[in-house]
Amino acid sequence: MNEGQGAGVAATAATSAPFRPGASVDLEFDTFPKLLKRNAAVRGTRSAMREKDYGIWQSWTWAEVAAEVRAIACGLSVLGLRRGDAVAIIGDNRPRLYWTIAAVQSLGGIPVPMYQDAVADEMKFVLDHAGVRFAVVENQEQVDKLLQVWEDFPQLELVVYDQPRGLRHYRQDFLHDMANVLAAGQKFDSENPSFYDDEVAMGVAGDTAIMLYTSGTTGQPKGVVLTHENIYLTAINAAQQEGLTERDESLAYLPLAWVGDHIFSYAQSYVTGFCVSCPESSDTVLTDLRELGPSYFFAPPPIFENILTTVMIRMEDASALKRKMFSYFMGVARRAGANILDREPVGVVDRLLYWLGGVFVYGPLKNTLGLSRVRICYTAGEAIGPDLFVFYRSIGINMKQLYGSTEASVFITIQPDGEIKPDTVGTPAPGVELKVADDGEVMFRSPGVFKEYFKNPEATAETKTPDGWVHTGDAGLIDEDGHLKIIDRLKDVGRLVDGTLFAPKYIENKLKFFSHIKEVVAFGNQQKFCTVIVNIDLEAVGNWAERGGITYSSYQELAARPQVYDLIQEEIEQMNSELAKEQNLAGSQIHRFLLLHKELDPDDGELTRTRKVRRNFVAEKYSTVIEALYGTADHCQITTEVTFEDGRKGTISADLAIRDVRTVTAGEQLAAE
Amino acid sequence: MTVTEVSAETAAQPNAEPEGDGAPTAAPERVFDEVLLEISGVSLSFGGVVALSDVSFDICKGEIRAIIGPNGAGKSSMLNVINGFYHPQQGTITYKGNVRKKMRPHRAAAEGIARTFQNIALFRGMSTLDNIMTGRLLKMRRGLLWQALYWGPARDEEIVHREFAEHIIDFLEIEAIRKTVVGQLPYGLQKRVELGRALAAEPELLLLDEPMAGMNVEEKEDMSRFIIDVNDEFGTTIALIEHDMSIVMDLSDRVVVLDYGRKIADGTPDQVRANPAVIEAYLGVGHG
Numbered sequence: 001m002n003e004g005q006g007a008g009v010a011a012t013a014a015t016s017a018p019f020r021p022g023a024s025v026d027l028e029f030d031t032f033p034k035l036l037k038r039n040a041a042v043r044g045t046r047s048a049m050r051e052k053d054y055g056i057w058q059s060w061t062w063a064e065v066a067a068e069v070r071a072i073a074c075g076l077s078v079l080g081l082r083r084g085d086a087v088a089i090i091g092d093n094r095p096r097l098y099w100t101i102a103a104v105q106s107l108g109g110i111p112v113p114m115y116q117d118a119v120a121d122e123m124k125f126v127l128d129h130a131g132v133r134f135a136v137v138e139n140q141e142q143v144d145k146l147l148q149v150w151e152d153f154p155q156l157e158l159v160v161y162d163q164p165r166g167l168r169h170y171r172q173d174f175l176h177d178m179a180n181v182l183a184a185g186q187k188f189d190s191e192n193p194s195f196y197d198d199e200v201a202m203g204v205a206g207d208t209a210i211m212l213y214t215s216g217t218t219g220q221p222k223g224v225v226l227t228h229e230n231i232y233l234t235a236i237n238a239a240q241q242e243g244l245t246e247r248d249e250s251l252a253y254l255p256l257a258w259v260g261d262h263i264f265s266y267a268q269s270y271v272t273g274f275c276v277s278c279p280e281s282s283d284t285v286l287t288d289l290r291e292l293g294p295s296y297f298f299a300p301p302p303i304f305e306n307i308l309t310t311v312m313i314r315m316e317d318a319s320a321l322k323r324k325m326f327s328y329f330m331g332v333a334r335r336a337g338a339n340i341l342d343r344e345p346v347g348v349v350d351r352l353l354y355w356l357g358g359v360f361v362y363g364p365l366k367n368t369l370g371l372s373r374v375r376i377c378y379t380a381g382e383a384i385g386p387d388l389f390v391f392y393r394s395i396g397i398n399m400k401q402l403y404g405s406t407e408a409s410v411f412i413t414i415q416p417d418g419e420i421k422p423d424t425v426g427t428p429a430p431g432v433e434l435k436v437a438d439d440g441e442v443m444f445r446s447p448g449v450f451k452e453y454f455k456n457p458e459a460t461a462e463t464k465t466p467d468g469w470v471h472t473g474d475a476g477l478i479d480e481d482g483h484l485k486i487i488d489r490l491k492d493v494g495r496l497v498d499g500t501l502f503a504p505k506y507i508e509n510k511l512k513f514f515s516h517i518k519e520v521v522a523f524g525n526q527q528k529f530c531t532v533i534v535n536i537d538l539e540a541v542g543n544w545a546e547r548g549g550i551t552y553s554s555y556q557e558l559a560a561r562p563q564v565y566d567l568i569q570e571e572i573e574q575m576n577s578e579l580a581k582e583q584n585l586a587g588s589q590i591h592r593f594l595l596l597h598k599e600l601d602p603d604d605g606e607l608t609r610t611r612k613v614r615r616n617f618v619a620e621k622y623s624t625v626i627e628a629l630y631g632t633a634d635h636c637q638i639t640t641e642v643t644f645e646d647g648r649k650g651t652i653s654a655d656l657a658i659r660d661v662r663t664v665t666a667g668e669q670l671a672a673e
Numbered sequence: 674m675t676v677t678e679v680s681a682e683t684a685a686q687p688n689a690e691p692e693g694d695g696a697p698t699a700a701p702e703r704v705f706d707e708v709l710l711e712i713s714g715v716s717l718s719f720g721g722v723v724a725l726s727d728v729s730f731d732i733c734k735g736e737i738r739a740i741i742g743p744n745g746a747g748k749s750s751m752l753n754v755i756n757g758f759y760h761p762q763q764g765t766i767t768y769k770g771n772v773r774k775k776m777r778p779h780r781a782a783a784e785g786i787a788r789t790f791q792n793i794a795l796f797r798g799m800s801t802l803d804n805i806m807t808g809r810l811l812k813m814r815r816g817l818l819w820q821a822l823y824w825g826p827a828r829d830e831e832i833v834h835r836e837f838a839e840h841i842i843d844f845l846e847i848e849a850i851r852k853t854v855v856g857q858l859p860y861g862l863q864k865r866v867e868l869g870r871a872l873a874a875e876p877e878l879l880l881l882d883e884p885m886a887g888m889n890v891e892e893k894e895d896m897s898r899f900i901i902d903v904n905d906e907f908g909t910t911i912a913l914i915e916h917d918m919s920i921v922m923d924l925s926d927r928v929v930v931l932d933y934g935r936k937i938a939d940g941t942p943d944q945v946r947a948n949p950a951v952i953e954a955y956l957g958v959g960h961g
Contacts, residue, residue, distance in 0.1 A: 054839035054840065055835075055839045055848075165844070165902065166906075168905055168906070280848045280849075281846065281848045281849060283849030287849070644890065646891070
């Protein structure tokens with residue numbers, strides 16, 4: 001589930017939020033293959049999908065997509081795919097992989113998208129647990145990974161690949177080129193013209209539409225089973241609230257295996273008919289974004305943070321006049337921008353200045369970012385720093401937070417237009433009932449609630465009550481306006497030994513908002529005070545170091561520089577003085593910290609594939625470091641194992657300095673004011 | 674019914690076996706019998722310094738041929754001889770059946786020999802795309818005036834070549850730096866762009882002078898993959914100089930070893946590895 005904002009644990013204002021009814025299932029088009037046929041009939045000549053290839057945007061209309069899906073489905077059926085079979089789909093955002101999802105659904109199979117950057121060993125669990133029979137993959141990289149573990153999975157029968165490059169000499173008879181599968185499908189279709197339509201007609205709303213494995217911050221991943229009805233209703237409810245139409249545009253660039261991408265880039269496109277574009281490669285997303293100018297955009301906070309960091313770095317290198325203009329108009333934007341977006345009263349002078357700023361700064365800036373045409377811009381996945389959030393809103397981008405989870409088919413709450421508060425995640429989406437349990441846990445019930453965890457009834461029973469309420473595992477509260485505020489993971493909210501509240505996520509998020517800090521892990525539960533392990537942001541700190549004439553040759557060297565320690569220490573002290581102002585959290589000020597010699601990495605198991613810190617794993621792996629943080633030494637020795645991109649392992653060792661940080665007591669705080 | 678792919682090219686390779694370990698490099702026991710380039714009795718000296726003395730070997734069509742040897746062994750001189758930059762005092766070079774006496778580098782380029790350099794030689798102020806397009810220059814027929822007008826046949830020609838350049842960009846996975854000025858790129862990427870420019874000339878014989886020098890492990894693996902893929906997809910014959918022995922042994926079909934300007938061994942990686950002269954040269958026993 002998602003993390004959201006938090007700001008102290010005050011007494012709850014309410015325990016449940018107001019309910020708005022949502023849509024009901026359209027009986028004629030109750031599955032996604034049926035929706036595809038509808039789109040091909042209703043808006044057959046409109047663009048459904050685009051992909052940048054060979055430097056040019058190639059596009060497919062709904063009618064063409066329907067034909068491709070039909071051919072893939074027939075081809076897979078020729079290869080032996082039957083109803084109920086699980087099909088792994090692995091690769092970047094490629095049109096054919098999205099079409100494969102629809103093709104598998106057409107045949108009543110179960111698509112199981114998997115994270116494309118997982119190493120072979122990590123794929124084992126899902127392949128085995130889902131009982132995958134077929135795999136449809138993007139390219140040689142994925143084929144190689146499957147071949148590495150091939151012997152372990154007798155139930156895995158064949159692999160279809162989209163890009164034949166480099167696979168010419170692979171002799172295995174279970175490898176199939178997608179082009180051949182398509183050709184065989186078309187031939188079969190011309191000989192059995194009613195086959196595909198009959199298969200699609202057999203699908204019903206209650207069938208499993210997709211199985212998505214949650215990346216699991218703790219324990220093994222769980223296969224969340226979502227039905228066509230779950231996804232259809234959630235997608236259409238949110239689309240109606242936001243007024244999405246077939247004229248919208250979006251960019252599909254987040255992992256296929258992530259529920260958000262499935263809803264934003266697949267389900268909502270099928271439901272409303274808007275066009276989804278695939279970037280040229282994962283490295284070109286920002287360029288493609290700029291060329292495309294989507295109207296509907298989604299990104300987790302780290303991406304917005306990266307974009308802002310890049311802007312700030314480039315501004316620091318700009319000429320003095322430009323810097324002056326930027327900082328002046330950003331001041332105007334902070335004062336007036338968000339209010340103008342929310343249609344609140346703003347003075348004439350500020351309005352005029354804001355308009356000027358639009359001409360000179362915000363307009364060109366939004367254009368550079370590719371966000372000129374954005375009408376709805378979601379962020380979720382974790383908390384977004386209030387300053388970051390306000391920055392985007394102030395330059396006129398309608399950025400909104402939402403709160404959701406795989407178990408909810410994404411949407412639980414959305415910030416409604418005109419009621420945006422940086423520290424809440426909004427009100428329940430249509431059709432969602434929301435309440436806060438006595439222990440502070442957020443619970444919801446909606447048409448999007450998952451059917452079950454695949455082959456895991458115990459976990460299903462733990463998470464979902466018999467009457468359909470789902471435990472989110474998040475601690476939160478509902479404020480007087482019915483907005484949900486998330487504090488932390490319920491199990492992560494801890495206490496210091498003196499009983500002071502310790503909300504690690506809250507501290508980490510506050511620190512991560514400093515552009516020099518990329519990742520933070522806070523410790524303090526059952527300890528005397530709080531400490532943090534910090535990852536610096538190589539790009540931002542590197543640039544800072546360059547300007548200050550500090551030399552370095554690697555991340556490790558840069559992170560060990562005393563000047564960099566000074567920089568981070570200053571930022572932590574700044575946060576401490578901010579924390580001191582919040583009565584519940586003043587005790588959570590940081591006393592000691594160190595800069596880690598390597599970046600936390602999903603390949604080393606320290607982050608999940610969606611880049612969330614796996615707290616317990618980190619605590620265990622760096623236990624010597626944590627002991628030292630709570631000791632008195634000013635440095636500690638550590639050796640860690642790292643995994644290279646090709647799966648090989650090596651070790652790096654380092655001697656890490658530990659610094660004490662000044663904290664602010666309540667008395668000092670008063671004296672300062 | 675089946676949709677298994679058996680293309681004409683793959684069927685033509687009788688000895689390729691299924692590889693269950695999932696880490697296929699060049700297919701084992703590839704057979705090459707058509708000689709593309711033959712060097713015989715080549716000697717080259719600069720004043721009193723002997724760079725090459727009586728070196729003979731051949732490069733077969735479709736193979737990956739490595740030239741190895743300690744520093745100063747004459748490897749780069751050998752590439753320069755092949756590509757027409759140096760003219761040997763003795764010996765002959767037979768390329769595609771024609772015996773060459775003297776050749777200028779641009780003639781070599783026109784006959785299908787392209788190369789990359791030990792020290793990157795790109796146009797640093799131009800974008801990746803433009804650098805790759807320069808590799809197409811020899812294929813463009815319209816003159817300066819037509820090009821400047823960018824109209825009619827000149828434009829059509831430009832579009833054809835641009836498409837070719839885009840295929841190379843896609844092949845080398847450098848889409849993200851298509852419009853980046855080359856001078857700003859990290860070293861590993863510049864090497865890749867240089868390979869792209871060489872490929873743009875659609876060479877039959879590609880000479881790579883230390884394509885992996887100064888790269889980290891991951892960059893080396895990427896580059897090896899591209900070299901194998903170039904050989905595989907386009908059937909380009911490749912002659913490369915490289916210092917990293919493990920990579921040379923994995924990549925190449927045959928290896929020729931030079932030491933002090935003389936050929937001391939020639940054969941498959943296994944044969945070369947077992948050759949006492951090579952071991953001696955590399956362990957430095959004879960050189961004190």
